[in-house]
Amino acid sequence: MAKGTKPFTALEKNILKAKGLTAAQVGKLAKAGVKGRGDFRTVGDAATLASLVPGLSVETAAAVMAWANGAGGGSGGPSTGSGQGGPVVVESAEVVYCVHCKTKQPKDWKSGDLCVNCGKEAEPVQVCFWCNQTGPGKVCRRCGTPFVPAEDVELAAQLKREGVAKDEIGPKLARMGKPDRDALRARAQKYR
Numbered sequence: 325m326a327k328g329t330k331p332f333t334a335l336e337k338n339i340l341k342a343k344g345l346t347a348a349q350v351g352k353l354a355k356a357g358v359k360g361r362g363d364f365r366t367v368g369d370a371a372t373l374a375s376l377v378p379g380l381s382v383e384t385a386a387a388v389m390a391w392a393n394g395a396g397g398g399s400g401g402p403s404t405g406s407g408q409g410g411p412v413v414v415e416s417a418e419v420v421y422c423v424h425c426k427t428k429q430p431k432d433w434k435s436g437d438l439c440v441n442c443g444k445e446a447e448p449v450q451v452c453f454w455c456n457q458t459g460p461g462k463v464c465r466r467c468g469t470p471f472v473p474a475e476d477v478e479l480a481a482q483l484k485r486e487g488v489a490k491d492e493i494g495p496k497l498a499r500m501g502k503p504d505r506d507a508l509r510a511r512a513q514k515y516r
């Protein structure tokens with residue numbers, strides 16, 4: 325198990341099943357050494373994952389990897405190199421899978437392009453916590469702020485109110501434990 329990896333929670337196991345894994349395949353993942361979500365960073369790509377679990381299709385593996393590399397996978401900004409097991413950016417993070425049909429986008433696909441298979445926005449549309457602009461991609465096109473996961477936008481906006489520097493907000497949220505997040509959420513709700 326990779327350093328700092330937490331074992332799969334019941335929710336994460338259910339998500340894996342929702343992505344198409346059988347219970348037996350979830351067990352085989354653990355046998356292969358993939359014991360927590362962080363271990364998918366070591367696996368790296370869908371083809372490797374499929375080869376670790378007998379009977380797992382590449383499509384299912386791709387859906388799992390898209391989930392594992394998605395929300396919570398880090399702010400996308402350059403690592404500060406604190407050595408605290410911060411977000412690790414893997415090469416496969418450059419691979420984009422359509423949020424609607426899970427189709428892998430070609431190499432010349434650019435942020436903002438439509439899906440080559442279904443023609444919808446391949447990337448989720450994000451809200452910038454800093455300037456409220458919406459758009460696809462990893463970074464706000466108006467102000468250059470890296471997007472945070474949708475469920476963290478409210479928390480990030482609260483950190484902005486509290487005077488945290490723009491570039492600090494994503495990394496700070498990524499480091500926050502549940503008690504700190506809950507306290508922050510409670511403060512944010514006063515502004516609703």
Ligand SMILES: [Zn+2]
Pocket residue numbers: 422423424425426427439440441442443444446
């Ligand atoms: Zn699509």
Ligand SMILES: [Zn+2]
Pocket residue numbers: 452453454455456457464465466467468469
């Ligand atoms: Zn912005």
